[in-house]
Amino acid sequence: MIGRLNHVAIAVPDLEAAAAQYRDALGANVGAPQDEPDHGVTVIFIELPNTKIELLYPLGEDSPINGFLEKNPSGGIHHVCYEVDDIIAARDQMVASGLRVLGNGEPKIGAHGKPVIFLHPKDMNGTLTELEQV
Numbered sequence: 001m002i003g004r005l006n007h008v009a010i011a012v013p014d015l016e017a018a019a020a021q022y023r024d025a026l027g028a029n030v031g032a033p034q035d036e037p038d039h040g041v042t043v044i045f046i047e048l049p050n051t052k053i054e055l056l057y058p059l060g061e062d063s064p065i066n067g068f069l070e071k072n073p074s075g076g077i078h079h080v081c082y083e084v085d086d087i088i089a090a091r092d093q094m095v096a097s098g099l100r101v102l103g104n105g106e107p108k109i110g111a112h113g114k115p116v117i118f119l120h121p122k123d124m125n126g127t128l129t130e131l132e133q134v
């Protein structure tokens with residue numbers, strides 16, 4: 001059911017420094033910072049030929065990545081995001097398979113203006129997993 005890898009998200013302690021590293025040292029195509037208040041993060045997308053990197057920085061005291069950065073002060077891989085055609089059908093099949101959907105279980109609109117959900121990392125081999133309807 002899952003399709004392409006949409007992005008790999010990396011939580012970072014210094015968003016501008018991380019963006020500059022991808023732009024200047026790695027020569028990547030780095031986007032502008034986007035505040036996502038509904039998700040408690042500021043993101044910068046880095047466009048690669050076959051996928052994207054999503055740099056994540058906390059936005060607000062209740063950011064879901066505050067705890068992650070406390071445990072990983074240098075930053076680290078935070079989640080992977082797979083594309084699906086129908087997020088409700090994907091969610092229902094995954095819940096029926098025993099996977100926990102985070103939050104209230106309903107999709108939210110993600111950084112690309114498309115519906116997203118998250119699966120609990122403890123059910124996904126220790127990897128927080130986002131699904132995005134494309």
Ligand SMILES: CC[C@@H](C(=O)O)C(=O)SCCNC(=O)CCNC(=O)[C@H](O)C(C)(C)COP(=O)(O)OP(=O)(O)OC[C@H]1O[C@@H](n2cnc3c(N)ncnc32)[C@H](O)[C@@H]1OP(=O)(O)O
Pocket residue numbers: 009036039041043054056064065066067068077078079081102103109110111112116118120121122126127128130
């Ligand atoms: C910009 C919008 C969107 C997009 O369009 O791309 C985004 O990507 S938004 C990205 C940020 N949003 C989210 O992460 C939402 C979902 N996340 C959550 O609901 C929470 O972060 C969490 C996954 C439930 C973790 O909650 P938290 O309170 O931070 O930690 P806990 O202590 O409760 O963690 C329990 C357990 O899970 C481990 N953990 C936590 N985060 C991760 C992670 N990213 N990857 C792997 N494992 C993770 C944590 O270490 C705990 O394990 P134990 O210590 O063994 O108990």
Ligand SMILES: [Co+2]
Pocket residue numbers: 007009054079081130
């Ligand atoms: Co994401």
